[in-house]
Amino acid sequence: MPIRRVGRPGLIGLAARTAVVAGTASAVSGSMSNNRQRKQQAEYEQQQYQAAQQQAAMQQAAQDAVAQQQAAQAAAAPAAPAAPAAPAAGGVDIVAELQKLASLKEAGILSDDEFAAAKAKLLG
Template structure:
């Protein structure tokens, strides 16, 4: 018994289910594709940002190296004011005691002190 014309209730429900299932599958596939595309784009942007950061760090290191190479060497340490074996404070105290005793004049004391202090 073959029926012609419109489909019955079961046929209509079956057709609706097939159409709805197909639409859901297509929609899901498109959503997955869009999500993969967005993820790929995000990963590409992160990679480019990391590359740019690495280039900036390298440029900063190069600039510091160039600046250090161009900078004059640090000044040498100042020579010691007194000879290595002389106790400066003790010598100044001796000079002060000689001045107080009247052995040295103010000019002699000043000259000896400046000679000790360098």
């Protein structure tokens, strides 16, 4: 019968203890990493949602501003009888169309390039 040493584990006991400690450490590390990734994903989705809401609000405000400006122009048009009412050869009032394009550009709906292209199309 072999004599057992008391106080210190044998080689197999030491290896088993090391495996348990290493396994526990890797499980905890993986869990922390997963939690961190889920939290970052949730924050990213929240930011995207807020950006989409802001964009929608800005577009609605721009549409409202254009509608108000068009209503003001429509109300002011009959009050000004001296305004030239002769449309161009194509049947389009170029000045009114240019004013509409300018208001869309100021509202941020049209970019500079889009405005220039539409203006060239009207004048050309």
